[in-house]
Amino acid sequence: LAFPVTLYALMRAGLVVVCCNPLYTHLELSHQLKDSGARVAIVLENFAHVLAEAVPGSRVHTVLVATIGDLLPWPRNRLVNFVVKQVKRLVPRYRLNQAISFGRALKEGARAPFPDIPLEGSDVALLQYTGGTTGLPKAAVLSHTNLLANVEQCAAMLGADLKLGTEVVITALPLYHIFALTANFLLFTYLGGENVLITNPRDLPGFVKTLRKKRFSVLTGVNTLFNGLVRTPGFTELDFAHLRFTLGGGAAVQRAVSARWKAVTGHPIIEGYGLTESSPVVCVNRLDIDEYTGAVGYPLPSTEITIRTDQGGEAAMGEVGELCVRGPQVMREYWNQPEETAQVFTSDGFLRTGDLARIDETGLVYIVDRKKDMILVSGFNVYPNELEGELAHLPGVREVAAVGVPDEQSGESVALFIVPDDGSLTREAVMQFCHEHFTGYKRPRDLDHIFFAKELPKTNIGKILRRALREEGLKRSAQDGM
DSSP: OHHHHHHHHHHHTTOOEEOOOTTOOHHHHHHHHHHHTOSEEEEEGGGHHHHHHHSTTSOOOEEEEEOTTTTSOTTHHHHHHHIIIIISOOOOOOOOTTEEEHHHHHHHHHTSOOOOOOOOTTSEEEEEEOOOTTSSOOEEEEEHHHHHHHHHHHHHHHGGGSOTTTOEEEEOSOTTSHHIIIIIIIHHHHTTOEEEEOSOTTOHHHHHHHHHTOOOOEEEEOHHHHHHHHTSTTGGGSOOTTOOEEEEOSSOOOHHHHHHHHHHHSSOEEEEEEOGGGSSEEEEOOTTOOSOOSSOBEEOTTOEEEEEOTTSSBOOTTOOEEEEEESTTSOSEETTOHHHHHHHBOTTSOEEEEEEEEEOTTOOEEEEEEGGGOEEETTEEEOHHHHHHHHTTSTTEEEEEEEEEEETTTEEEEEEEEEESSTTOOHHHHHHHHHHHSOGGGSBSSGGGEEEOSOOOBOTTSOBOHHHHHHHHHHHHHHHTO
């Protein structure tokens, strides 16, 4: 609860917010502190020991330490803090000489004057670091106008289907992530909705238990979360009478997962698209669709989209190229990265997203894949999303990821990593399915390119870490002598 209070307080005071992942190692956090030039850090005491290791060498001179019970009423606050510290032992020892109690700061601040701070829309509101799945994280500089514009755009696109002051949105993704920050927190606060924060979405039985207590009308998440929920005991018995729509983003929503979701909830997953650099929402499907479309929808109001070829020209209708975006929600630059900024913008001011896409004759936008994730087999383009979407229909497949591994003959070849539902699935069955559904260059070369795993490596919001899988594929290939 300290996060939303702090976020609005800092923005109201005209300060720049830097959202940090609380699960960062001290080295990762140290990079972010030094790169941003942060002067003040606000941390939950459960993670203060990591901050204590990260602060040396940074410009941080003041630390506010919050407890889980700080914003709870008495005596519940005392009880919660006692259980967290003394019973569950969730607060490791730490030493921060410059630390101030968050609760004490709130009490002292309540007596302080509340002056008007002159702010311009162009002032920086947020340094939002990219996920870092493709390299060292860099910060997108987002202004107050960027964030407010995106909230207004989403409200204009979705508002007619939402009721002011009555919506209950389930927030399973962490608020430090730009998807949940805008689509859940900022948007539904603006609409007067109730945010139900799921502190540990990986605890799916606990997640279902929370859902049972709420008349939720909106649920947001990523494909892996939806896939896990529909397989969790008790989920199918929930009351979905008040559910108005489910919004999927962050990664591609698979047709098979959307079909399972609709069979249980009565609603398809409404897919949208965005990225950190655009605050983040760019496109979203209409809320009244009855079936999964395979598209990420239409551009938000005041958002321009163009598909560019490798030569920089406009792609023909239906042709695949790089999706480029221009609009009031798009960042102005990367923080202290002029060369990266110059590379990510076209000469006419469009943001290069790094995503391959196409647009149909109705204006619907389809994301084909990440440009960097595309597999090049003997000169042919293979898109992991296509393979994964089809393989999700194969009985016995819980999760699947496709990556490219080096191949002396074809440059790259397809490797599949599969999390099976049980022990009945075989590599032979997977290969047979591939022969029935994919042309030759899209298939794994042989059975040694099909790997079973207990789980797939993911980011904290459920995105598959393909880089880790490529490294694992290389290691296994070397072991198998491929």
